[in-house]
Amino acid sequence: MTAALVVVIIGVGTYLTRLSFIGALGTRSMPEWAVQPLRYVAPAVLAALVVPAIALRDGAFDLAPGTNPRLVAALLAALVAWRTKNVAAVIVVGMATLWILQAVL
Amino acid sequence: MNQVSNVRRRGTLDGSRSVAPLLVGVVPFGLVFGVAAAGSVVGGGLGYATSIIIFAGAAQLATIQLLDAGVAALVVIATALVINARHLMYSAAMAPHFREFPTASRFTLPYLLTDQAFAVSIIRYDETTDPRYKRWFYFGAGITLWIAWQITTATGVLLGAQVPESWSLEFAIPLVFLALLIPVVRNRPALVAALVGGGVALLASGAPYGLGLIIGAISGVIAGVVAERATR
Numbered sequence: 029m030t031a032a033l034v035v036v037i038i039g040v041g042t043y044l045t046r047l048s049f050i051g052a053l054g055t056r057s058m059p060e061w062a063v064q065p066l067r068y069v070a071p072a073v074l075a076a077l078v079v080p081a082i083a084l085r086d087g088a089f090d091l092a093p094g095t096n097p098r099l100v101a102a103l104l105a106a107l108v109a110w111r112t113k114n115v116a117a118v119i120v121v122g123m124a125t126l127w128i129l130q131a132v133l
Numbered sequence: 134m135n136q137v138s139n140v141r142r143r144g145t146l147d148g149s150r151s152v153a154p155l156l157v158g159v160v161p162f163g164l165v166f167g168v169a170a171a172g173s174v175v176g177g178g179l180g181y182a183t184s185i186i187i188f189a190g191a192a193q194l195a196t197i198q199l200l201d202a203g204v205a206a207l208v209v210i211a212t213a214l215v216i217n218a219r220h221l222m223y224s225a226a227m228a229p230h231f232r233e234f235p236t237a238s239r240f241t242l243p244y245l246l247t248d249q250a251f252a253v254s255i256i257r258y259d260e261t262t263d264p265r266y267k268r269w270f271y272f273g274a275g276i277t278l279w280i281a282w283q284i285t286t287a288t289g290v291l292l293g294a295q296v297p298e299s300w301s302l303e304f305a306i307p308l309v310f311l312a313l314l315i316p317v318v319r320n321r322p323a324l325v326a327a328l329v330g331g332g333v334a335l336l337a338s339g340a341p342y343g344l345g346l347i348i349g350a351i352s353g354v355i356a357g358v359v360a361e362r363a364t365r
Contacts, residue, residue, distance in 0.1 A: 029206035029207075031174075031175050031179060031200050032179055032182075033206075034196070034200065034206050034209050034210060035179060035182065035183050035186055035187065035196065036186060037210050038183075038186075038187050038192065038196060038209075038210055038213040038214065038217075039183075039186035039187045039188075041210070041213075041214045041217070042187050042188070042189055042192065042213070042214070042217045042220065043243065043244055045214070045217050045218060045220040045221050045224065046220045046223070046224055046243040046244065046246040047224065047240065047243040048220075048221050048224045048225075049221070049224040049225040049227075049228040050224050050227055050228045050231045050239055050242075050243050051239060051240060051243070052228070057225060057228075058221070058222070058225035062221075063222060063225075064358055064361065065354050065355075065357075065358050066218060066219055066221060066222045067222075067322075067323075067357070067361075068322065068323065068326035068353065068354045068356075068357030068358060068361075069215065069216070069218050069219050069350070069354055070219060070313075070314075070317045071314065071317050071318055071323045071324075071326040071327040071330065071353065071357065072326040072327065072329070072330030072349070072350045072351075072352070072353025072354045072356075072357060073191075073215060073216050073330065073346075073350040073353070074191070074310050074311075074313055074314035074317065074327070074330075075314055075326075075327035075328070075330040075331030075334070075349075075353060076330040076331055076333070076334035076345075076346050076347075076349035076350045076353060077191075077195060077198075077307065077310045077334075077346065078307050078310045078311050078314055078331060079330075079331030079332065079334055079335045079349075080331075080334050080335050080338045080345065080346075080349075081304075081306065081307035081310075082307055083335050084335070084338060087338075087339075089335075098304060098307075101304070102307065102308070102311060105308050105311055105312075106311055106315060109311055109312045109314075109315035109316070110315050113312075113315070113316050114157065114158070114312075115157070115158040115161050115162055115309065115312040115313075116157065116158075116160070116161040118308055118309075118311060118312040119161050119165065119305050119308050119309065119312070122304065122305070122308040122311070123301075123302075123304065123305060123308070126301055126304055127300075127301070130301070
């Protein structure tokens with residue numbers, strides 16, 4: 029399957045999830061058993077995207093701060109995210125830490 | 134000026150102003166996405182097209198990342214749709230209000246449904262009963278975000294071609310996800326969902342077809358639900 033086709037299918041699927049209840053006839057509301065799991069999609073998916081990207085180096089586990097500068101940079105960036113909730117500040121602090129450590133190590 | 138166009142202008146402007154502070158998070162995200170797309174196998178052209186076709190940042194970024202890693206097409210699609218499943222929740226909450234809109238709006242306006250447009254609209258809908266105002270307010274919020282997203286992602290694509298590899302700019306991708314993650318970990322079940330989601334995704338990172346991400350995500354969702362039931 030080409031990348032373009034993948035993108036179009038995701039685009040159509042995304043529109044349909046947005047339309048879902050709005051486009052439905054009648055006055056259906058979402059049952060609690062369906063709402064409950066959706067509350068945890070964001071934390072679960074985002075952590076699944078973040079953790080492997082910072083704890084793996086060249087495809088292997090590396091949790092040693094001395095050899096994995098991304099881990100240290102991400103921990104500092106997480107602290108900034110927690111204190112400020114500012115996306116730009118998180119990127120700046122994370123990237124700057126990575127560059128400094130890469131220059132030093 | 135007649136009353137109808139007055140409501141249209143006031144609603145659109147109010148919606149636009151309400152999301153303006155949220156653009157602080159959207160601008161760097163859009164730039165990072167554009168740069169990442171330009172540097173991936175997807176390329177700047179198709180990468181930018183996802184801003185129009187998908188128009189959902191986290192799903193776009195994950196799609197680019199997975200396609201670049203050579204992950205199987207069906208797994209890329211499934212992962213992106215899991216990320217976007219939260220729109221079902223927003224759609225359900227907006228449905229009673231959208232039911233008062235003209236039919237054409239009910240089918241076109243959901244395209245603009247984002248985390249931010251939902252958040253500002255659902256708060257404003259508590260304070261107003263005029264369906265025309267509600268419609269234009271949502272439109273103002275949605276279109277402002279859409280325009281900002283188009284401009285920033287296109288700019289990122291144009292900048293992306295100039296960025297040397299030694300800058301390790303691909304690290305900005307997990308940083309953006311991290312910036313989105315921290316604020317959603319609001320309570321203990323959400324923390325459990327994040328810890329299990331991240332931990333399982335790490336352990337499953339060697340899984341075939343790039344299934345690690347979706348296995349981690351589903352494990353995290355289940356863990357969150359179990360944790361919520363346990364704390365009741």
